[in-house]
Amino acid sequence: MPRVLSGIQPSGQLTLGNYIGAIQNFVKLQETHECYFMVVDLHAITVPQDPAALREQTEAVAALFIASGIDPAKASIFVQSHVTAHAELGWLLTTLAYMGELERMTQFKDKSSGKDSVGAGLFVYPALMAADILLYNADLVPVGDDQKQHLELTRDIAQRFNSRFGDYFTVPEPYIPKVGARIMSLDDGTKKMSKSNPNPASYIALLDPPDVIRKKISRATTDSGRDVIFNPAEKPEVSNLMSIYAHCAGLTLDEVSARYEGQGYGAFKKDLAEHVVATLEPLQTKYHEIRSSGEIHAILKQGAEQVSEVANKTLLEVKERMGFLLPR
Numbered sequence: 072m073p074r075v076l077s078g079i080q081p082s083g084q085l086t087l088g089n090y091i092g093a094i095q096n097f098v099k100l101q102e103t104h105e106c107y108f109m110v111v112d113l114h115a116i117t118v119p120q121d122p123a124a125l126r127e128q129t130e131a132v133a134a135l136f137i138a139s140g141i142d143p144a145k146a147s148i149f150v151q152s153h154v155t156a157h158a159e160l161g162w163l164l165t166t167l168a169y170m171g172e173l174e175r176m177t178q179f180k181d182k183s184s185g186k187d188s189v190g191a192g193l194f195v196y197p198a199l200m201a202a203d204i205l206l207y208n209a210d211l212v213p214v215g216d217d218q219k220q221h222l223e224l225t226r227d228i229a230q231r232f233n234s235r236f237g238d239y240f241t242v243p244e245p246y247i248p249k250v251g252a253r254i255m256s257l258d259d260g261t262k263k264m265s266k267s268n269p270n271p272a273s274y275i276a277l278l279d280p281p282d283v284i285r286k287k288i289s290r291a292t293t294d295s296g297r298d299v300i301f302n303p304a305e306k307p308e309v310s311n312l313m314s315i316y317a318h319c320a321g322l323t324l325d326e327v328s329a330r331y332e333g334q335g336y337g338a339f340k341k342d343l344a345e346h347v348v349a350t351l352e353p354l355q356t357k358y359h360e361i362r363s364s365g366e367i368h369a370i371l372k373q374g375a376e377q378v379s380e381v382a383n384k385t386l387l388e389v390k391e392r393m394g395f396l397l398p399r
């Protein structure tokens with residue numbers, strides 16, 4: 072069965088962007104693929120994190136995976152730091168990544184711009200991400216558009232390793248949704264919706280209460296005019312809301328457009344809020360059930376045990392090929 076791997080950082084509240092760009096595909100792919108989904112805490116610490124908040128968010132993201140429909144009986148759900156092979160292969164692959172290619176990463180440029188001091192971890196981050204994927208020889212990596220460049224680097228590192236040390240790693244393919252691969256911020260149609268944006272009105276968090284969701288959507292910036300038409304170049308803000316609508320209501324963009332012909336933005340935004348609420352309410356109920364049951368710890372323990380066998384086997388093989396003297 073082809074393998075799928077993906078991860079999400081526990082660096083803040085998960086947003087509708089994470090859900091539409093990534094999690095919805097995790098849920099879909101678990102039916103047809105061998106799936107590995109992890110909470111990437113080692114990635115989160117590449118920018119400063121409050122220790123108590125990091126612990127809480129790590130558990131919250133794992134619970135949101137399950138609340139969104141990822142079934143621990145079908146997919147392995149685990150925390151990156153529970154499987155030590157990630158950090159170790161991350162180091163080995165750091166030695167295969169070039170400074171020039173890491174410098175070109177737009178995520179690094181965005182996160183480091185304007186900062187006086189930038190942690191070295193932020194710079195080598197993509198090598199750790201490559202390790203996450205290559206440890207399991209994943210075939211497919213479901214991600215949003217912003218991770219495409221990291222995926223390309225992962226492919227380059229895999230090919231570089233294979234040509235130096237013999238064919239071993241699977242060169243993975245990205246799996247990116249056709250609509251919703253880049254959900255934009257509610258207050259600015261040119262910026263990505265992000266959990267690290269300091270303005271909470273710019274994103275819909277998966278755990279936002281219904282009234283907060285309604286308020287955020289009613290205040291979302293819209294382009295001039297009144298036609299509900301999908302045209303990201305000329306109407307980025309309305310097009311973004313249409314993508315969210317299409318996902319939450321299970322419609323195509325044309326169907327959304329047809330539904331609001333001649334009606335203006337008001338009715339469209341009001342209905343959009345109700346579709347988002349209807350999508351998130353069951354997820355929120357399940358999330359609170361999971362958190363209060365305390366079952367998440369056992370699920371994560373089992374997940375780490377399941378995947379460690381594959382991860383450790385890969386690590387050993389890689390070390391052998393790179394010329395390490397293995398303990399006998």
Ligand code: TYM
Binds near residue numbers: 252
């Ligand atoms: P992260 O935690 O920033 O985001 C998690 C996933 O959500 C997607 N995403 C979005 N999709 C659409 N619209 C948006 N506004 C939006 N914001 C986020 C991201 O593309 C991502 O798929 N480096 C990764 C985490 C990672 C990883 C991995 C992913 C670490 N190791 C291995 C795949 C495989 C990241 O920072 O994602």
